[in-house]
Amino acid sequence: MASNKKFNIWDFLASVKLAVFLLIILAITSIAGTIIPQNASYEEYLHNYGETFTRIIDVLELYDMYHSWWFIFLLALFTLNLIVCSLKRLKPLLQQIKNPKKILDNELEKSISLIDVIKKRGNVDVWKEELKKILNPKFGLPYEEVSQQNVYLYYDKGKYSRLGVYITHFSILFILIGGMIGAIWGFRGFINLPEGSATNQVIFRGGKEPYKMDFFIKCDKFSLGYYPNGMVKEYRSDVTIIENGREVKKFAMRVNHPLSYKNLTFYQSSYGVMDRKAKMRVFIKFGKNAGKSYEIEVTDKPVNIPFTGDFVKVFDHYQNLDNLGPAIILEVSEGGRMPVRFPVFKNLPEKDLNPNSNYFFKYQDYNETYYTGLQVTKDPGVWIVWFGCFMMMVGLYYSFFVIRKRLWLRLSFDGEKTVIAIAGQSTRTRVFEEEFARIVQQIKDVKI
Structure with a gap:
C-alpha cells in the first residue's frame, strides 16, 4: 500500500541527511573553486580549458565561485538547516536543564x-550541615527539599555545559551569515599603482565594471629590501590617502601590514617594473669607429x-x-643575427662577457620605476565572522572543558543512625568515578 505521508518542510529542513548532503556539496564545490583560478580573464580560461569548458565556467560563474548565486544559495540553505536543526533539539534540552529530576527516589x-x-551516628540536621560544608565549595549551593521522613539535597555543577554544542552551532551560523554578507555586498579587486601616481578606481578581473x-x-x-645574496627581502609602498583634495592619511604598507580606510582594506600584494633606465658607456671594438x-x-x-x-x-x-x-x-641585436643576452657588472668594469660582439659596455648607473600591486577588499560581514569565531571558542570550551556533575543525597534517620544515600552522575563518567569515590x-x- 502506498504511503500517504505528506511532505513536511520543517522536518526536511531539520534533517541531518540534508546537512550531510549540503556539507558534501559545499566541500566538492570548494575544491573546484580552489583548482579553477578565480577572477582570471576570459582569454586565460579559453587558453587553459578550451571553448566548451570555458562556457561552463561562464554559465556557472565558476570564475568567481564564492560570489556566485548558487554558492550563496547553498550557504543560505545550510544556514537555514542548521537553525532549524538547532531549534528543534534545543527546546527539549532547555526543559531538561530547567526542570531536572532533583529527588533521589527508588x-x-x-x-x-x-x-x-553510608550510616553515621548523629541526627539528620547535623549531617545535612556537615555535608554542605564538604560539598558546597566544590559544587555550589544545593537544591534542598524536606519531607516528613527524608531530607533531599541536589547539586548540579556545569549544568549549562550541554549548551556548548549549540553555542558552537550558532557560532557557525554567524560565520556563515557574515560570509554571505561579504559575498553579496563585499568584493575583492586590484590596483596597479605606479610610483608618483594616484587613482580612485579598483579593477576587477573577469571584465566587471571598476x-x-x-x-x-x-x-x-x-622600495625593495634585499638579503645579502640579492634576493628580495621585503617590498614596501609609502602611500597617501587624498580626500577632497587634502592629504588625510599616510601609511607605509608592507606584506602582512595592510592599510584600512573607510571599510576598505589595502594589502601589499605584488609589484613590477614600469620602466628601466640604464646609463651605459658603449665602446666600439672593430671597424672604422673602433676605439670610439x-x-x-x-x-x-x-x-x-x-x-x-x-x-x-x-x-x-x-x-x-x-x-x-x-x-x-x-x-644586443647585432648585424641581423639573433639577439644575445649577457650581464654587465658594476663591480667588474673591465670584464667583457660578450667577447664576440663588436661592442663593450660599462655599467655607470641604473634606475627603475616600479608599480605597486595592491589587493583591495571590502567585507562588511567580517566583524560578524569574528564574533562567530569568538562564540565558537566559547562553545568549544563549554563542550570540552566544562563537565556536568550531579549529586543526589537523601538523608533519613533509622532510629539509631543517619542513613546517607548518595548518587552521582556526570557527562564524563570515567573521570567522575574517582572524584565520587573520594567524596564518599x-x-x-x-x-561527629
Whole structure:
C-alpha cells in the first residue's frame, strides 16, 4: 500500500541527511573553486580549458565561485538547516536543564550506576550541615527539599555545559551569515599603482565594471629590501590617502601590514617594473669607429647604438648576481643575427662577457620605476565572522572543558543512625568515578 505521508518542510529542513548532503556539496564545490583560478580573464580560461569548458565556467560563474548565486544559495540553505536543526533539539534540552529530576527516589536509584549508602551516628540536621560544608565549595549551593521522613539535597555543577554544542552551532551560523554578507555586498579587486601616481578606481578581473572610491590613493614611493645574496627581502609602498583634495592619511604598507580606510582594506600584494633606465658607456671594438665610445641611455625598449644599425635594450637587473654585485642584463641585436643576452657588472668594469660582439659596455648607473600591486577588499560581514569565531571558542570550551556533575543525597534517620544515600552522575563518567569515590570516603571519614 502506498504511503500517504505528506511532505513536511520543517522536518526536511531539520534533517541531518540534508546537512550531510549540503556539507558534501559545499566541500566538492570548494575544491573546484580552489583548482579553477578565480577572477582570471576570459582569454586565460579559453587558453587553459578550451571553448566548451570555458562556457561552463561562464554559465556557472565558476570564475568567481564564492560570489556566485548558487554558492550563496547553498550557504543560505545550510544556514537555514542548521537553525532549524538547532531549534528543534534545543527546546527539549532547555526543559531538561530547567526542570531536572532533583529527588533521589527508588526509580532514580535504579538508573544511576554511581551510588552508595553510608550510616553515621548523629541526627539528620547535623549531617545535612556537615555535608554542605564538604560539598558546597566544590559544587555550589544545593537544591534542598524536606519531607516528613527524608531530607533531599541536589547539586548540579556545569549544568549549562550541554549548551556548548549549540553555542558552537550558532557560532557557525554567524560565520556563515557574515560570509554571505561579504559575498553579496563585499568584493575583492586590484590596483596597479605606479610610483608618483594616484587613482580612485579598483579593477576587477573577469571584465566587471571598476569600483569608484570616494577618495584617491597615491603611491609616493615604492622600495625593495634585499638579503645579502640579492634576493628580495621585503617590498614596501609609502602611500597617501587624498580626500577632497587634502592629504588625510599616510601609511607605509608592507606584506602582512595592510592599510584600512573607510571599510576598505589595502594589502601589499605584488609589484613590477614600469620602466628601466640604464646609463651605459658603449665602446666600439672593430671597424672604422673602433676605439670610439659613447654615453647612451638604455631602456627596456630597443635603443639604437650611435652611428650603427644595431640595437640594445635592458632585459633585466639583479641587485647581486652570483654574489658579484649589481648587474644589468643587456640584450644586443647585432648585424641581423639573433639577439644575445649577457650581464654587465658594476663591480667588474673591465670584464667583457660578450667577447664576440663588436661592442663593450660599462655599467655607470641604473634606475627603475616600479608599480605597486595592491589587493583591495571590502567585507562588511567580517566583524560578524569574528564574533562567530569568538562564540565558537566559547562553545568549544563549554563542550570540552566544562563537565556536568550531579549529586543526589537523601538523608533519613533509622532510629539509631543517619542513613546517607548518595548518587552521582556526570557527562564524563570515567573521570567522575574517582572524584565520587573520594567524596564518599571523605564523608565516611567525618566523625561527629
